Amino acid sequence: MNFKLQIWRQKDRQSKGKLVDYEARDISPDASLLEMLDIVNEGLLLKGETPIAFDSDCREGICGTCSLNVNGEAHGCDHPGAVCELYMRRFRDGQKIIIEPFRLRSFPIVKDLVVDRSALDRIVQAGGFVSARAGSAPEANSILIPKQDADLSMEAAACIGCGACAAACPNASAMLFTAAKVSHLSLLPQGNPERTSRVLKMVNAMDAEGFGNCTNTYECEAVCPAEISASFIAKLNREYIRANWHTSGAE
Amino acid sequence: MIVAITGIILILFVVGHLLGNLQIFLGPDWINSYSEHLRELGPLLWAIRIFLLATVIVHIYVTIRLAIANRRARPKSYIDKENVKATFASRHMVMSGLIVLAFIIYHLAHFTFRKTDPRFGLLKLDPLNRYDVYSMMVYGFQNYVVSGFYVFALFLLFLHLSHGSSSFFQSLGLNNKKLEPRLALGGRIFAWLLFIGYASIPVAILLGLIKPAQQL
Numbered sequence: 001m002n003f004k005l006q007i008w009r010q011k012d013r014q015s016k017g018k019l020v021d022y023e024a025r026d027i028s029p030d031a032s033l034l035e036m037l038d039i040v041n042e043g044l045l046l047k048g049e050t051p052i053a054f055d056s057d058c059r060e061g062i063c064g065t066c067s068l069n070v071n072g073e074a075h076g077c078d079h080p081g082a083v084c085e086l087y088m089r090r091f092r093d094g095q096k097i098i099i100e101p102f103r104l105r106s107f108p109i110v111k112d113l114v115v116d117r118s119a120l121d122r123i124v125q126a127g128g129f130v131s132a133r134a135g136s137a138p139e140a141n142s143i144l145i146p147k148q149d150a151d152l153s154m155e156a157a158a159c160i161g162c163g164a165c166a167a168a169c170p171n172a173s174a175m176l177f178t179a180a181k182v183s184h185l186s187l188l189p190q191g192n193p194e195r196t197s198r199v200l201k202m203v204n205a206m207d208a209e210g211f212g213n214c215t216n217t218y219e220c221e222a223v224c225p226a227e228i229s230a231s232f233i234a235k236l237n238r239e240y241i242r243a244n245w246h247t248s249g250a251e
Numbered sequence: 252m253i254v255a256i257t258g259i260i261l262i263l264f265v266v267g268h269l270l271g272n273l274q275i276f277l278g279p280d281w282i283n284s285y286s287e288h289l290r291e292l293g294p295l296l297w298a299i300r301i302f303l304l305a306t307v308i309v310h311i312y313v314t315i316r317l318a319i320a321n322r323r324a325r326p327k328s329y330i331d332k333e334n335v336k337a338t339f340a341s342r343h344m345v346m347s348g349l350i351v352l353a354f355i356i357y358h359l360a361h362f363t364f365r366k367t368d369p370r371f372g373l374l375k376l377d378p379l380n381r382y383d384v385y386s387m388m389v390y391g392f393q394n395y396v397v398s399g400f401y402v403f404a405l406f407l408l409f410l411h412l413s414h415g416s417s418s419f420f421q422s423l424g425l426n427n428k429k430l431e432p433r434l435a436l437g438g439r440i441f442a443w444l445l446f447i448g449y450a451s452i453p454v455a456i457l458l459g460l461i462k463p464a465q466q467l
Contacts, residue, residue: 008330069332072333103329170337170342171325172325173321210323216422217338218337219337222336223335231426234421237423240424
């Protein structure tokens with residue numbers, strides 16, 4: 001298959017980038033979008049041009065590093081799934097494909113299609129952990145957890161931290177990410193002791209990173225490769241209200 | 252949360268205002284006595300008006316601040332952006348809200364302060380010596396431009412509330428996976444009912460189904 005590509009090229013953080021036209025020829029329909037970019041890059045290298053910089057790691061939809069907007073959608077049109085799971089058979093032969101990096105103030109562009117998503121790491125560092133002695137694994141059934149709580153927690157824990165939620169959000173809000181990270185710990189007894197302080201710290205960290213505010217458009221859950229439900233945002237709001245209620249009496 | 256709570260207050264007002272207005276279909280006596288009762292509240296009526304005004308100001312102030320922060324969060328927008336799930340209504344809340352605000356200002360000048368239509372000054376009191384709200388509404392809406400703007404603003408109010416009337420549940424944390432689609436549908440139905448309810452009044456007047464109780 002052949003494609004007409006328009007790809008964002010930007011030399012470094014400071015420089016002004018622009019869309020550059022490329023041609024992709026003889027691409028297998030079973031190639032992923034990233035594999036197609038590999039092939040285009042090989043051609044660029046042979047011509048002595050600088051290859052297109054893009055992030056990728058696992059190429060099996062679990063690392064969340066790709067951070068691409070393909071034809072206007074975070075991770076492309078094949079939801080749920082990351083860009084490595086977006087196969088060229090999903091496009092028409094000869095179709096124009098626009099590839100841009102995620103665009104948010106909190107994810108500065110490093111080069112071409114590579115963005116710095118460490119803002120998400122800093123939200124997790126603010127409270128997305130359990131402070132406990134990390135010794136050998138205890139006996140599995142020593143802490144009993146209701147099945148529905150464990151399932152719901154696992155649903156939230158499926159978040160791979162790719163940032164597509166914030167990238168697709170009309171307001172550039174990272175609420176779905178933060179909601180998933182807060183929820184999966186607050187649902188479990190191990191996360192319970194820090195439940196109150198965690199949500200306050202993580203929401204403060206999220207605001208400090210300059211993300212936008214949630215207006216409940218649910219665009220995030222539509223593009224999430226891990227199918228995190230926006231109902232976790234309702235849970236985050238509950239946790240936040242509860243935490244403020246608890247701390248207001250404690251002072 | 253502030254947006255959600257002020258939004259709920261304003262939704263309650265919109266529902267109450269509609270129920271009051273629909274009394275026009277019950278005849279002049281109903282709606283004239285209703286408005287007479289409202290005016291008899293005196294200081295309480297003013298307290299409610301000031302409370303609503305404060306609610307509107309807080310609702311707009313907070314949302315505009317949020318909207319500015321949201322703009323800043325994405326300094327360079329996408330060259331190509333598709334919306335997978337976000338509705339037109341949900342993405343244009345500020346636009347629909349501000350047009351509704353402009354309408355509210357006109358609407359108050361029109362019917363509450365009666366500054367825009369000189370004919371309202373010619374209206375005589377009704378047989379029971381009450382202000383003839385019934386005839387005022389009929390004469391007011393007989394103007395196609397006035398009714399047109401009214402219906403246009405109502406449609407934007409419908410857009411605003413088709414998102415807002417279910418969105419506040421999510422903001423207050425009162426939502427889950429099962430409830431979400433039902434709330435979204437319920438919100439849209441609620442917004443349509445409000446639109447139909449309000450729009451029925453100028454439509455009925457323009458069709459001549461409701462005639463003024465007195466001649467000017």
